[in-house]
Amino acid sequence: VNLPPEYREFLLSDLEPGQVYRRCLERLQSDGLTADYQLTETLVYGVEVRYALQVLEGRAPQLYNFGDLDGKGDPVLFQALRQASGQRVAFVGCGPYPVTALLTRRESPDARVTCFDNQIVAFLLARAVLARLDPEIGVELADASEIDYRGYDVIVLAAMVGNKEPLVGRLLAETQAQVVVRGSVPGTHPRLHTVSSQFRADGSL
Numbered sequence: 715v716n717l718p719p720e721y722r723e724f725l726l727s728d729l730e731p732g733q734v735y736r737r738c739l740e741r742l743q744s745d746g747l748t749a750d751y752q753l754t755e756t757l758v759y760g761v762e763v764r765y766a767l768q769v770l771e772g773r774a775p776q777l778y779n780f781g782d783l784d785g786k787g788d789p790v791l792f793q794a795l796r797q798a799s800g801q802r803v804a805f806v807g808c809g810p811y812p813v814t815a816l817l818t819r820r821e822s823p824d825a826r827v828t829c830f831d832n833q834i835v836a837f838l839l840a841r842a843v844l845a846r847l848d849p850e851i852g853v854e855l856a857d858a859s860e861i862d863y864r865g866y867d868v869i870v871l872a873a874m875v876g877n878k879e880p881l882v883g884r885l886l887a888e889t890q891a892q893v894v895v896r897g898s899v900p901g902t903h904p905r906l907h908t909v910s911s912q913f914r915a916d917g918s919l
């Protein structure tokens with residue numbers, strides 16, 4: 715990935731990882747740049763892998779959602795949890811540092827959460843982090859398109875999951891779950907909860 719030097723400096727700096735993420739987004743905006751999916755992944759993983767390594771090194775976890783920039787995302791998710799008939803949660807696109815899944819369990823200790831990611835590094839690190847912090851959260855290596863969604867009460871799609879529109883249509887038609895989406899999808903539905911996100915439809919910044 716051809717990462718511009720100033721972003722590389724941010725990513726490798728001693729700044730708190732969430733601050734790195736914010737700085738990179740601000741910089742992209744002021745440079746008038748968009749990143750393709752691969753570059754987005756590099757930026758996000760540059761942040762999340764560092765959080766994951768901190769946990770694996772035995773440091774106290776940072777349990778705030780660095781990606782929830784305006785603070786409005788988690789309340790939407792927690793509201794959907796309260797509206798759900800049960801507490802089985804699928805978190806699709808958990809990332810190397812599955813902080814939203816961890817926060818969900820803090821909010822709702824009875825929730826049975828399963829994380830999914832289609833990227834091997836994200837899956838392996840998420841598994842190692844969850845083994846340390848909350849072994850009751852499951853994690854699977856799977857693409858959003860191949861998950862068996864039956865039986866979940868809440869399904870959360872992360873911002874980087876691309877092509878959400880057909881998937882959301884399928885989830886609303888085939889399950890009774892509350893569907894929480896970071897990013898925009900057209901249309902409304904009583905069980906659809908969207909959280910504004912700076913990511914584009916293909917999951918890139």
Ligand SMILES: C[S@@+](CC[C@H](N)C(=O)[O-])C[C@H]1O[C@@H](n2cnc3c(N)ncnc32)[C@H](O)[C@@H]1O
Pocket residue numbers: 758762781806807808809810811812813814815830831832833836856857858859872873874875876917
């Ligand atoms: C922004 S990150 C993770 C979110 C963050 N760690 C959290 O807890 O809110 C998004 C993740 O989505 C994963 N992802 C993107 N597209 C996916 C897909 N189609 N299926 C499963 N995971 C996907 C990426 O590999 C990445 O690790």
